[in-house]
Amino acid sequence: MGAFPQTMYFTGLNAPVGEEVSLTGLAVEGTLPAEVRGSFYRAVPDPAFPPKFENDHTLSGDGMVSRLSFNADGTADFAIRFVETARFLAEKAAGHAKFGKYRNPFTDDADVQGVDRTVANTTPVWHAGRMLMAKEDGRPYRIDPKTLETLGSYDFGGVLKSETMTAHVRIDPATKELFFYGYEADGLASAKVAYCVVGADGVLKSEQWFDAPYCAMMHDFTISENYALFPIYPTTADLERLKAGGEHWHHEQETDSWLGVMPRYGDVSEIRWFKGPKGVHSYHMMNAWEDEGGLLHFDACLNSTNAFAFIREPSGIHLQPWEVQGALTRWTVDPKADGGEVKETVIGPPGDFPVIPAAKQGRPYDHGWMLTMNPELQGPPLLGGPVGAMFNLLLRLDMRASSPHAQKRPPQALALPPMAGFNEPVHVPASDPAHEGWLVTIVDQQIGEDQFLHQAWVIDAGNVGAGPVAKVTIPHRLRPQVHGWWVPQAELDAA
Ligand code: V55
Ligand code: FE
Numbered sequence: 001m002g003a004f005p006q007t008m009y010f011t012g013l014n015a016p017v018g019e020e021v022s023l024t025g026l027a028v029e030g031t032l033p034a035e036v037r038g039s040f041y042r043a044v045p046d047p048a049f050p051p052k053f054e055n056d057h058t059l060s061g062d063g064m065v066s067r068l069s070f071n072a073d074g075t076a077d078f079a080i081r082f083v084e085t086a087r088f089l090a091e092k093a094a095g096h097a098k099f100g101k102y103r104n105p106f107t108d109d110a111d112v113q114g115v116d117r118t119v120a121n122t123t124p125v126w127h128a129g130r131m132l133m134a135k136e137d138g139r140p141y142r143i144d145p146k147t148l149e150t151l152g153s154y155d156f157g158g159v160l161k162s163e164t165m166t167a168h169v170r171i172d173p174a175t176k177e178l179f180f181y182g183y184e185a186d187g188l189a190s191a192k193v194a195y196c197v198v199g200a201d202g203v204l205k206s207e208q209w210f211d212a213p214y215c216a217m218m219h220d221f222t223i224s225e226n227y228a229l230f231p232i233y234p235t236t237a238d239l240e241r242l243k244a245g246g247e248h249w250h251h252e253q254e255t256d257s258w259l260g261v262m263p264r265y266g267d268v269s270e271i272r273w274f275k276g277p278k279g280v281h282s283y284h285m286m287n288a289w290e291d292e293g294g295l296l297h298f299d300a301c302l303n304s305t306n307a308f309a310f311i312r313e314p315s316g317i318h319l320q321p322w323e324v325q326g327a328l329t330r331w332t333v334d335p336k337a338d339g340g341e342v343k344e345t346v347i348g349p350p351g352d353f354p355v356i357p358a359a360k361q362g363r364p365y366d367h368g369w370m371l372t373m374n375p376e377l378q379g380p381p382l383l384g385g386p387v388g389a390m391f392n393l394l395l396r397l398d399m400r401a402s403s404p405h406a407q408k409r410p411p412q413a414l415a416l417p418p419m420a421g422f423n424e425p426v427h428v429p430a431s432d433p434a435h436e437g438w439l440v441t442i443v444d445q446q447i448g449e450d451q452f453l454h455q456a457w458v459i460d461a462g463n464v465g466a467g468p469v470a471k472v473t474i475p476h477r478l479r480p481q482v483h484g485w486w487v488p489q490a491e492l493d494a495a
Contacts, residue, residue: 002050002096009057009310010047013384013421013444013452016061017477018046022079030470032074033438036428036458038488039069039145040440041124042481043133043167044080048088049097052107057310058386058480060102062088063121063133063141065148066481068440068456068472070489076456076472083133083141084150086116103137103237103248105188116153122167123483127178128202129495130154131487134167136183136219145492156204162194163187167483168220168284173359176200179228179264183218189239191215195228195268210268213258217249222298223264224288224362227335229298230260230271233281235306250315251306253279259298259342261335274333276342281306286328286354289364295332298342299399301352301370302329308386321388326350328370328397348397349411353424357437368397369439369461371422379418382446385480390421390444396464414464419446426486427461436462442474442481454478 004010045061063083070076082088090112091098099117100107108117118138125132125140132140132154139162142154162182169180178198185194191214197206212218217235221228234255237248257276262268282300290296304325306312312319328348333340351372356365371391373381381389396412416422425441439459447453454476457468 004047004050005054005056007054008383008388009386012450013382013390013446013480014058015450015479016047017479018048018082019476020081021476022077023474023476024075024077026076026078026472026474028070028074028076028470028472030458030468032070032458032470035430036070036438036440036470037072038428038486039067039492040426040456040484040486041126041131041145042066042068042423042442042484043122043124044479044481045119045121046479047097048082049091049095052097052100055310057102057308059121061119061121061479063119063135065124065133065143067145067148068474078474078476079148080476081148083120083143085118085120085141086153087112087119090115101245101247104242104245106243107245121482124485125167125169126485126487126491127169127171127198128200129491130202134165134169136164136166138164140165145487145495156198156202159204159207160196161207162196162209164194165196166218166221170221170223170361171358172223173361173363179223181218181221181230183212184215184237185209188242189215189237193218193230197265208268210271212260213273214255219283220285222285222288222362224290224296226263226290227261227288227296228264229288229296231276231282231285231298231300232258232260234279235281235311247311247314249306249311251279251281251311251317252315253305253317255279257281259331259333261296261333272335272337272339274331274340274342276331277344279305283307284352284354286368286370287356287360287365288362290335291364294334294336296335298331298333299347299354300329300331301354302327303350307352309388310386328354347399349395351391351395353391355425355427355439357427357429359429365399367399367436369425369427369464370395370397371424374415377415377418382419382421382444384421384444390480392416392421394422394425394439394441394459394464396461412463412465414459414467416443417445420444421480423481424483425459426484428486436460439464440486442478444478444480452477
């Protein structure tokens with residue numbers, strides 16, 4: 001077996017771990033709020049074998065699903081297991097990597113052609129009592145939420161036609177329906193998008209296909225109370241390039257972005273396309289909402305280009321990380337208009353991993369949280385993750401303050417010391433509507449040359465600056481997560 005490449009994607013915090021563990025009775029320091037009772041699931045890419053290609057990166061890692069559960073007796077349990085995808089099992093049987101470049105099956109070994117090559121590594125999605133490990137290049141894998149065992153590829157009981165399902169779903173807080181889409185729905189580099197609605201009972205009740213303006217990396221989307229919003233940014237795929245063994249994605253700095261808007265229970269023929277700026281890109285949206293005048297606002301962590309160097313570089317875009325400009329940005333459109341251009345307003349700082357209370361999905365909202373880099377950090381950041389450095393400042397944003405008509409207040413912030421980083425938090429609602437609830441997040445700290453301390457922090461969501469109210473040290477090496485999900489104990493008990 002070869003060795004892992006000695007690049008930033010496989011060294012330091014990003015060094016592969018690949019060990020399945022189950023630890024029980026971990027001590028919780030501090031005061032764990034009674035409401036933080038349930039499990040924090042995380043998706044962690046972790047390659048079981050050194051990649052076939054030296055230029056491989058974190059997004060190709062085999063999915064591991066991790067569970068941190070807060071127990072009734074005040075202790076915590078931690079477990080992590082590989083998602084046993086068809087790809088993982090084929091490589092495990094061979095004892096080495098057989099699948100090639102990120103999302104390029106033409107670079108795979110001949111004897112695994114046609115084998116499902118998704119790695120299920122992006123989001124643990126919980127809906128209707130089912131846990132799905134999702135990645136945008138394929139169908140999700142269903143997981144037993146208690147044992148973390150893999151139950152197999154999931155297609156909503158044979159109903160889903162799309163070959164893919166996004167890792168970024170949206171759940172309506174009132175109807176509990178799951179809204180999602182799949183892009184490249186009928187194959188590599190296709191512009192076909194499947195738009196799907198799943199009932200609160202878990203039954204896929206609608207799947208409609210439409211054509212995007214071009215085949216784009218559609219990582220996230222959002223819904224408002226009445227609309228579904230599909231952003232298209234010019235990170236594009238090309239079948240001939242894939243056949244020639246090239247990269248799945250190139251970013252095109254001179255190509256227009258678009259926002260597709262349709263009534264969320266409407267027909268896809270009703271989609272209207274609104275033009276955005278050229279060359280911009282966003283991985284994650286914070287929310288979308290309608291104002292009293294009927295205008296639709298779409299709030300995203302927008303960047304001037306693709307945030308990932310491994311996408312920029314093959315596209316001929318050579319920038320230092322600090323040359324990438326970003327801001328929480330609002331695009332406003334009139335959803336009743338027949339297309340047009342978005343109206344753009346900067347409403348917040350650069351950064352990513354936006355979080356809102358689940359109850360505010362698609363609704364006007366007062367506050368949200370996100371991660372950013374601390375411009376006042378007195379020392380080096382923690383290197384790791386797909387961008388190369390971990391976010392080290394957690395912000396609570398007052399979204400009303402970001403309206404040009406409102407009083408501007410500085411955001412509340414929780415800063416980490418040098419060589420420490422936040423993973424994306426999950427929000428745990430409080431039972432008292434006057435309390436903003438809690439954030440649970442994994443904090444990684446480098447404490448030696450290749451030594452790291454990993455802790456779960458529980459933070460008062462309305463007072464992030466006060467620091468954690470409770471901490472759990474996880475005595476196991478952790479790789480950076482992608483996304484997480486909070487599942488309350490009552491929902492686990494009912495499942
Ligand atoms: C992202 C993550 C992915 C992926 C595409 O964070 C985009 C963004 C972990 O996999 O395949
Ligand atoms: Fe994401």
